[in-house]
Amino acid sequence: MNSDFVIGLHIVGFLTARGGEPLTSETLAETYGTNPVVIRRVLSKLKHAGLVETRRGVGGGSVLARSPSKMNLRQVYEAVSETPELLRRHPGEESGVADVLSEYINDLCADAEEALMRKLAAVTVKQMDATVKPQICRILSRMK
Amino acid sequence: MNSDFVIGLHIVGFLTARGGEPLTSETLAETYGTNPVVIRRVLSKLKHAGLVETRRGVGGGSVLARSPSKMNLRQVYEAVSETPELLRRHPGEESGVADVLSEYINDLCADAEEALMRKLAAVTVKQMDATVKPQICRILSRMK
DNA sequence: CCTTTTGTAACTACTTGCGTTACATTAAGG
DNA sequence: CCTTAATGTAACGCAAGTAGTTACAAAAGG
Numbered sequence: 001m002n003s004d005f006v007i008g009l010h011i012v013g014f015l016t017a018r019g020g021e022p023l024t025s026e027t028l029a030e031t032y033g034t035n036p037v038v039i040r041r042v043l044s045k046l047k048h049a050g051l052v053e054t055r056r057g058v059g060g061g062s063v064l065a066r067s068p069s070k071m072n073l074r075q076v077y078e079a080v081s082e083t084p085e086l087l088r089r090h091p092g093e094e095s096g097v098a099d100v101l102s103e104y105i106n107d108l109c110a111d112a113e114e115a116l117m118r119k120l121a122a123v124t125v126k127q128m129d130a131t132v133k134p135q136i137c138r139i140l141s142r143m144k
Numbered sequence: 145m146n147s148d149f150v151i152g153l154h155i156v157g158f159l160t161a162r163g164g165e166p167l168t169s170e171t172l173a174e175t176y177g178t179n180p181v182v183i184r185r186v187l188s189k190l191k192h193a194g195l196v197e198t199r200r201g202v203g204g205g206s207v208l209a210r211s212p213s214k215m216n217l218r219q220v221y222e223a224v225s226e227t228p229e230l231l232r233r234h235p236g237e238e239s240g241v242a243d244v245l246s247e248y249i250n251d252l253c254a255d256a257e258e259a260l261m262r263k264l265a266a267v268t269v270k271q272m273d274a275t276v277k278p279q280i281c282r283i284l285s286r287m288k
Numbered sequence: 289c290c291t292t293t294t295g296t297a298a299c300t301a302c303t304t305g306c307g308t309t310a311c312a313t314t315a316a317g318g
Numbered sequence: 319c320c321t322t323a324a325t326g327t328a329a330c331g332c333a334a335g336t337a338g339t340t341a342c343a344a345a346a347g348g
Contacts, residue, residue, distance in 0.1 A: 002304080002305060002306085003305080003306085005249065006245060006246050006249060009245050009248075009249065010245050013245055024323085024324065024325090025324080025325070026324085034306080034307075035306080035307050035308065036324095036325090037306095037307075037308070037309090037326095037327085038306065038307065038308095040325065040326070040327085041326095041327090043325090044325095044326075044327090054324095054325070054326095055314090055315075055324085055325085056313075056314040056315055056323085056324055056325045056326085057313095057314055057315025057316055057322090057323060057324055057325080058315060058316040058317070058322065058323045058324065059315085059316065059317095059323080059324085060314085060315070060316090060323075060324045060325065061324075061325090062325095073252075100276050100279045100280055100283070101150060101153050101154055101157060101276060102150050104153075104272065104275065104276055105149065105150060105153065108217075108260075108263055108264065108267070109260060111259075111263065112256055112257070112259045112260035112263060113256070115255075115256050115259050116252075116253060116256035119252055119255065119256060120252065123252070128248065131248065132244050132245060132248055135244045136244055139244065146335080146336060146337085147336080147337085168292090168293065168294090169293080169294070170293085178337080178338075179337080179338050179339065180293095180294090181295095181296085181338075181339075181340090182337065182338070182339095184294065184295070184296085185295095185296090187294085187295095188294095188295075188296085198293095198294065198295095199293085199294085199345090199346075200292085200293050200294045200295085200344075200345045200346055200347095201291085201292060201293055201294080201344095201345055201346030201347055202291065202292045202293070202346065202347045202348070203292080203293085203346085203347070203348095204292075204293045204294065204345090204346070204347090205293075205294090206294095
């Protein structure tokens, strides 16, 4: 799993914290600590999944496409993750001995992954915002 | 996660299927479809964890260090995996805004990961052997 | 000794993740 | 219009991880 999920949560979290004001990819990049293009790549996925909306040009930026209370973390996860599998399979030829074991492990992990998905689905972006906002405010006030 | 876990299961699974007979890294490599050195690297970890024993020289090879009914998949997993985390953290600087979210996700995933560990701990190598043996026998008979 | 086998270092090729540059496109506002 | 600000996206570089291979020293048995 790459860091797109963390970036995706950062985006929706920050958009929520700012309460509907459009934020540029540069602002999001600075607060995350990366390059605006990296942010835009994730924004593109979120936009494709219908989670954010984006406007170009002067005064442009991104906003949430719906209320943070109607957006959950599973939706963010599925929007950004192209490979749903946490555990790597054996890339070998079809129906080898190793593939039988590989599939065996895969079945074992499927339940655990579904458990994670259920946990993510149960948390809305609004709830996440309420949880992490105090800590983020503390950090921001310390930086000033 | 790299493929060491699958290779490790292949090793203990094959040693179990052969019933105590020492197998060389070359035999294990052929059945998995890789190079003997790759097998030996994983064998080194398994040996370090006390799961297998190895003898050099003529007639050498590896055997299980204990009964497959007293060895579970979690032990194999922990023997071969150096990074216990399935989900990647944000590698950024200490106490940034992104790190708060990263830790938030990490907490969410910790439960799911523990659930996987519990599943792995509940399955012995012997049980795995019993499950996959029919399929492997079918494949091997088709190859002859 | 001689053969077989492990142990391990070193090298290569390949892939992925992430950052960066560059540039076309879109939109707002004088 | 034209300038400015912003996104969209392709292209490239670099570092790290993964896996395979070669090479050779060391151990063990006959």
